[in-house]
Amino acid sequence: NDITHQEAFEVLLAAKKHAEASNTLVNIAVVDAGAHLKAFLRMDDSFLGSIDVAIKKAKTARYFNMDTGELGALTQPGGIIYNIEHSNGGLITFPGGIPIKNKKGVIIGAVGISGGTIDQDRSIAIAGAVAILASTNERTKN
Amino acid sequence: NDITHQEAFEVLLAAKKHAEASNTLVNIAVVDAGAHLKAFLRMDDSFLGSIDVAIKKAKTARYFNMDTGELGALTQPGGIIYNIEHSNGGLITFPGGIPIKNKKGVIIGAVGISGGTIDQDRSIAIAGAVAILASTNERTKN
Amino acid sequence: NDITHQEAFEVLLAAKKHAEASNTLVNIAVVDAGAHLKAFLRMDDSFLGSIDVAIKKAKTARYFNMDTGELGALTQPGGIIYNIEHSNGGLITFPGGIPIKNKKGVIIGAVGISGGTIDQDRSIAIAGAVAILASTNERTKN
Amino acid sequence: NDITHQEAFEVLLAAKKHAEASNTLVNIAVVDAGAHLKAFLRMDDSFLGSIDVAIKKAKTARYFNMDTGELGALTQPGGIIYNIEHSNGGLITFPGGIPIKNKKGVIIGAVGISGGTIDQDRSIAIAGAVAILASTNERTKN
Numbered sequence: 107n108d109i110t111h112q113e114a115f116e117v118l119l120a121a122k123k124h125a126e127a128s129n130t131l132v133n134i135a136v137v138d139a140g141a142h143l144k145a146f147l148r149m150d151d152s153f154l155g156s157i158d159v160a161i162k163k164a165k166t167a168r169y170f171n172m173d174t175g176e177l178g179a180l181t182q183p184g185g186i187i188y189n190i191e192h193s194n195g196g197l198i199t200f201p202g203g204i205p206i207k208n209k210k211g212v213i214i215g216a217v218g219i220s221g222g223t224i225d226q227d228r229s230i231a232i233a234g235a236v237a238i239l240a241s242t243n244e245r246t247k248n
Numbered sequence: 249n250d251i252t253h254q255e256a257f258e259v260l261l262a263a264k265k266h267a268e269a270s271n272t273l274v275n276i277a278v279v280d281a282g283a284h285l286k287a288f289l290r291m292d293d294s295f296l297g298s299i300d301v302a303i304k305k306a307k308t309a310r311y312f313n314m315d316t317g318e319l320g321a322l323t324q325p326g327g328i329i330y331n332i333e334h335s336n337g338g339l340i341t342f343p344g345g346i347p348i349k350n351k352k353g354v355i356i357g358a359v360g361i362s363g364g365t366i367d368q369d370r371s372i373a374i375a376g377a378v379a380i381l382a383s384t385n386e387r388t389k390n
Numbered sequence: 391n392d393i394t395h396q397e398a399f400e401v402l403l404a405a406k407k408h409a410e411a412s413n414t415l416v417n418i419a420v421v422d423a424g425a426h427l428k429a430f431l432r433m434d435d436s437f438l439g440s441i442d443v444a445i446k447k448a449k450t451a452r453y454f455n456m457d458t459g460e461l462g463a464l465t466q467p468g469g470i471i472y473n474i475e476h477s478n479g480g481l482i483t484f485p486g487g488i489p490i491k492n493k494k495g496v497i498i499g500a501v502g503i504s505g506g507t508i509d510q511d512r513s514i515a516i517a518g519a520v521a522i523l524a525s526t527n528e529r530t531k532n
Numbered sequence: 533n534d535i536t537h538q539e540a541f542e543v544l545l546a547a548k549k550h551a552e553a554s555n556t557l558v559n560i561a562v563v564d565a566g567a568h569l570k571a572f573l574r575m576d577d578s579f580l581g582s583i584d585v586a587i588k589k590a591k592t593a594r595y596f597n598m599d600t601g602e603l604g605a606l607t608q609p610g611g612i613i614y615n616i617e618h619s620n621g622g623l624i625t626f627p628g629g630i631p632i633k634n635k636k637g638v639i640i641g642a643v644g645i646s647g648g649t650i651d652q653d654r655s656i657a658i659a660g661a662v663a664i665l666a667s668t669n670e671r672t673k674n
Contacts, residue, residue, distance in 0.1 A: 111434050138432075145439050146430035148422075154283055155311025157427050158335045183325045196334035224328050244397050253576050280574075282424025285583050288572035290564075292537050299569050425580055453581025467609045470650050476622035477584045 107144030108183035109138050109206060109215035113238045114145035117206060117217050119236030122147060123223070132221030132230060136206070139214050141168040149221070156220035162196055163203030163218030163231075169194060170215055175228060202227030204235045251280050251348060251357035254331060255380045256287035259348060259359050262379030264289060274363030274372060275302035281356050283310040289353070291363070298362035304338055305345030305360030305373075311336060313355055317343030335339070344369030346369045346377045392463070393490060393499035398429035398524045401490060401501050406431060409488030414503035416514060417444035420490070423498050425452040433505070440504035446480055447487030447502030447515075453478060455497055459485030459512060460504050486511030486520045535564050535632060535641035539664045540571035543632060543643050547660030548573060551648070558647035558656060559586035562632070565640050567594040575617055575647070582646035588656075589629030589644030595620060597639055600629030601654060628653030632661045 109117075114136040131152035136145040143164075148157055166174050167195040178199035179180045180187045191197045206215040217234045221228040251259075256278040273294035278287040283306075290299055306356045308316050320341035322329045333339045343366040348357045359376045361369040393401075398420040405418045415436035420429040425448075432441055450458050462483035464471045475481045485508040490499040501518045503511040535543075540562040547560045557578035562571040569590075574583055592600050604625035606613045617623045627650040632641040643660045645653040 107345050111431055115431070129366045138305050140438070142432070142438060143430060144432050146427060147395055147399070148426070148428050154424075154426060155339070157310070158337075159332065162335055178330060182330065189331070191334040198335060199331060200329050253573055257573070274500065282573070282580075284424065284580060285572060286574050288569060289537055289541070290568070290570050296566070296568060450581070454579050471626050472604060472608065472626060473615070473617045474585065476617045477588055477624060478581050479584075481581070 107139060107208065107212045107214050109136070109144060111144065113241070114138075114215070116237050116241055117234040118145050118147055120237030121217060121219060121230050122228045124233035125149065125219075128226060130222035130226045130230065132219050132227065133157050134234065135160040135164040135218040136211055136234075137164040137168050137218075139168070139218050141165050141216070144215060152221040155203055159220035160202070160218045162198040163220060164216045165194070165218070166197045166199060167203030167205050167216035167218065168213070169197070173201065173205075173228070174199055174218075175201030175224070187223065200224055202231055204228070204231040206235045206238065209239055249281060249350065249354045249356050251278070251286060253286065255383070256280075258356070258379050258383055259376040260287050260289055263359060263361060263372050263376030264291065266375035267291065267361075270368060272360050272364035272368045272372065274369065275299050276376065277302040277306040277360045278376075279306040279310050279358050279360075281310070283307045283358070286357060294363040301340055301362035302344070302360045304340040305362060306358045307336070307360070308339045308341060309345030309347050309358035309360065310355070311339070313347055315343065315347075315370070316341055316345030316360075320366055342366050344373055346370070346373040348377045348380065356371070391423060391492065393420070393428060393497050394507075395428065397525070398422075398499070400521050400525055401518040402429050402431050404521030405501065405503060405514050406433065408514045408517035409433065409503075412510060414506035414510045414514065416511065417501050418518065419444040419448040419502045420518075421448040421500050425449045425500070436505040440493060443482055443504035443528030444486070444502045446482040447504060449478070449502070449524045450481045450483060451489050451502065452471045452497070453481070453499035455489055457485065457489075457512070458483055458487030458502075459508070464482050475516070484508050486515055488512070488515040490519045490522065493523055503508050533565060533634065533638045533640050535562070535570060537570065539667070540564075540641070542663050542667055543660040544573055546663030547643060547656050548575065550656045550659035551575065551645075552563055554648075554652060556648035556652045556656065558588070558653065559583050559643050560660065561590040561644040562587040562660075563590040563594050563642050563644075565594070567591050567642070570641060576657070578647040585646035586644045588624040589646060590642045591620070591644070592623045592625060593629030593631050593642035593644060595623070597631055598666060599627065599631075599654075600625055600644075601627030601650070620628045626650055628657055630657040631655070632664065635665055636638050
């Protein structure tokens with residue numbers, strides 16, 4: 107149950123298409139089930155600082171199998187996992203990281219988006235994550 | 249559209265002059281369009297801990313193309329990008345980092361100042377950044 | 391003179407096609423003129439340890455504007471730059487990293503390949519780097 | 533017995549002048565007696581990878597109070613301090629790092645050069661280091 111490079115490409119291209127449709131310049135990172143980088147694209151003129159943020163969002167979403175924004179609600183001062191961002195070489199816990207599930211609902215990776223507002227980033231990440239559910243790609247079907 | 253070493257020197261010297269005029273001891277870092285260190289100076293008796301802070305302020309300002317103080321307003325507890333400082337090997341998000349623009353308004357690098365109060369640091373960074381706009385240096389003109 | 395994301399994609403796909411033609415499982419990394427990650431793909435079943443090696447090969451090729459294998463000839467025991475690998479957060483100095491030039495011969499980025507033999511990696515990197523020279527992509531032409 | 537920022541500037545400018553006279557594009561780093569960065573300049577079009585190499589050469593020269601090339605003779609396989617490059621966050625032990633002494637012969641810092649051949653780098657570093665011996669600068673005299 108691991109994302110294929112073909113699926114990672116589909117996530118990347120779907121996220122890019124969604125970003126372009128809303129004139130948002132983003133960095134797109136896809137990690138596999140092991141939270142390791144599988145595919146990445148930095149759109150021209152997007153923030154230089156968003157390369158690492160996008161990758162960390164994707165990793166964070168897979169590390170804890172949740173929307174990074176949900177995690178961020180728990181990491182605030184007084185929160186139950188306050189400052190967990192210090193672990194794993196740095197986590198990003200605001201919106202823009204989303205787990206990727208296959209058609210059976212199993213998490214097979216995650217996507218991280220950075221460069222737009224947090225609402226835009228999250229929306230683009232979701233567009234990327236759901237792309238493989240609609241895919242008729244042979245490798246996905248079999 | 250990248251800062252030249254001649255321009256980086258001008259930024260450095262203008263910042264130093266401004267710092268001396270207000271008896272402020274600072275570290276001055278200039279990065280290029282790729283956020284790589286281009287020029288640096290540590291004034292005598294300035295804080296040792298400010299070397300890295302100045303460099304990180306300059307990098308942060310270029311990573312996100314904004315005044316580091318503006319970024320800091322968004323990274324507070326409850327802020328939309330809370331704890332983004334954990335990315336990119338460590339960001340500094342309080343005032344003192346300013347993008348450097350050329351005469352056409354294109355960002356060509358950034359300057360980071362650390363050692364004084366945040367108001368002093370920001371004021372010195374601005375004095376450095378605007379110096380190249382007034383320059384009659386040949387490489388800048390052509 | 392910086393590689394576009396469209397060009398980076400072309401490099402990625404040309405390298406992937408060349409790798410598939412020789413049944414080689416590789417990681418493909420493209421960095422821009424500032425040595426920052428622009429595009430990446432990890433082929434299914436390629437080595438997990440090759441993610442970082444591919445990225446470091448691409449960065450090393452741009453850091454010193456040369457084939458990483460040429461650099462490696464100089465870093466051996468007794469070589470003139472022995473152990474330079476300890477700089478820049480870790481360099482990779484065996485073959486597989488190649489600068490990417492535009493049609494005017496200006497270096498605009500670099501590509502790094504890891505997963506096959508060093509000869510295979512180098513051959514795939516070259517196939518990727520030259521792809522944009524043949525491109526009729528509009529952004530490349532103008 | 534610490535280098536002043538005025539002296540560090542003199543080292544920087546003397547090294548730059550020497551580099552320009554031989555058409556060599558280098559990165560110039562000056563560290564103080566505590567091995568902390570005091571002044572830095574990256575010449576236009578010099579290697580991106582030389583920023584860190586120049587800084588590490590300067591630090592290495594001060595860490596062990598010797599010409600980095602002399603150190604390198606001892607770090608080879610079978611050498612008495614084999615692979616000491618792994619310490620201190622990464623050392624550079626080939627030529628181009630030189631301690632800076634004041635007129636009394638006391639080491640007050642170090643200079644590191646990277647970008648040319650190792651002979652050029654070493655020659656430029658020496659030109660920088662000796663510059664303050666000839667200086668009639670007031671702070672140096674007193």
